Amino acid sequence: QGGNRCQSFTFAFNIKTSRASENLNMEAELHYALERKELELYYQPKINLETNLIFGAEALVRWNHPTMGRIAPHQFIPLAEETGLIKPIGEWIINRACRQTKAWHNAGLDFLTIGVNLSGVQFKQSDLFHKITQILFNSSLEPQYLELELTETILIENIKINIQRLNLMKKIGVQIALDDFGTGYSSLSYLQQFPFDTLKIDASFIRNIDSNEVNAVITKTIIEMAHKLGLKVVAEGVETKAELKFLRECKCDIMQGFLFSRPLIARDFKNLAFDNIKS
Numbered sequence: 001q002g003g004n005r006c007q008s009f010t011f012a013f014n015i016k017t018s019r020a021s022e023n024l025n026m027e028a029e030l031h032y033a034l035e036r037k038e039l040e041l042y043y044q045p046k047i048n049l050e051t052n053l054i055f056g057a058e059a060l061v062r063w064n065h066p067t068m069g070r071i072a073p074h075q076f077i078p079l080a081e082e083t084g085l086i087k088p089i090g091e092w093i094i095n096r097a098c099r100q101t102k103a104w105h106n107a108g109l110d111f112l113t114i115g116v117n118l119s120g121v122q123f124k125q126s127d128l129f130h131k132i133t134q135i136l137f138n139s140s141l142e143p144q145y146l147e148l149e150l151t152e153t154i155l156i157e158n159i160k161i162n163i164q165r166l167n168l169m170k171k172i173g174v175q176i177a178l179d180d181f182g183t184g185y186s187s188l189s190y191l192q193q194f195p196f197d198t199l200k201i202d203a204s205f206i207r208n209i210d211s212n213e214v215n216a217v218i219t220k221t222i223i224e225m226a227h228k229l230g231l232k233v234v235a236e237g238v239e240t241k242a243e244l245k246f247l248r249e250c251k252c253d254i255m256q257g258f259l260f261s262r263p264l265i266a267r268d269f270k271n272l273a274f275d276n277i278k279s
């Protein structure tokens with residue numbers, strides 16, 4: 001009918017075409033997201049369960065589109081991977097996260113670590129190591145404050161090469177976390193071949209950990225084994241006090257979740273971190 005109006009023939013037809021054009025539209029828009037400064041990092045606090053203090057943040061990307069609104073990472077990261085846009089977008093994310101963290105260090109929060117998620121395509125880029133070295137140098141962030149978060153699915157093919165790549169990162173002092181632990185192949189002995197510093201237990205195991213006996217046993221065992229292997233453990237998606245209490249009893253090292261805070265914009269994270277050290 002012209003303009004934004006259209007008459008659909010059948011329900012199915014309508015769904016199909018609107019999805020396809022939505023994707024095309026998104027792809028076109030994603031090309032401009034960086035130069036239009038539409039991407040933004042949110043920061044979710046990670047809490048040290050021994051001291052009850054914030055010790056770092058995980059950077060989580062959002063796309064603020066002028067008409068489509070705020071778009072979640074699972075809606076556009078796969079598209080960014082398909083189109084190759086993940087390269088500039090991924091670099092922007094690492095760069096932004098490192099610069100922001102250095103700024104917090106300079107402001108007096110000099111203990112903060114930053115977790116940055118890497119997608120599969122991003123991790124496979126041959127010049128990733130070079131890029132990260134460059135970003136660390138240019139931002140003056142000491143490498144030990146950067147932690148790369150990777151999932152098993154990314155690492156499981158070409159294990160030998162991936163171990164080598166991770167070892168290169170480790171050599172310059174960057175930390176490595178295994179993300180979403182429990183959702184993939186999950187053999188800790190197998191994963192021990194990788195140079196991880198941290199293991200992040202997926203939120204699905206933390207859910208109702210205080211009442212769900214299966215989740216309780218799994219989580220308890222993961223924490224014990226991880227500690228024996230010299231890994232720090234982060235519990236993801238902690239939402240209730242009861243879950244937190246159980247995690248403390250299991251000697252989990254770090255927690256992250258809505259119970260303490262949702263992901264925040266940089267200014268709010270900074271204020272929260274200052275309040276946290278004063279209290």
Ligand code: C2E
Binds near residue numbers: 059238
């Ligand atoms: P993830 O790395 O497992 O990140 C944790 C997700 O859980 C985040 O969703 C976070 O907002 C959410 N979350 C945190 N605490 C809670 C809680 O207590 N309850 C619930 N229900 N959810 C909680 P988000 O930001 O939508 O990110 C989803 C996924 O998208 C991430 O999962 C990560 O795989 C990916 N992602 C996010 N940011 C980036 C990025 O900068 N680069 C790449 N490559 N992937 C990213």
Ligand code: CA
Binds near residue numbers: 117
């Ligand atoms: Ca993560």
Ligand code: CA
Binds near residue numbers: 179200202236
């Ligand atoms: Ca995760």
Ligand code: CA
Binds near residue numbers: 180
């Ligand atoms: Ca996840």
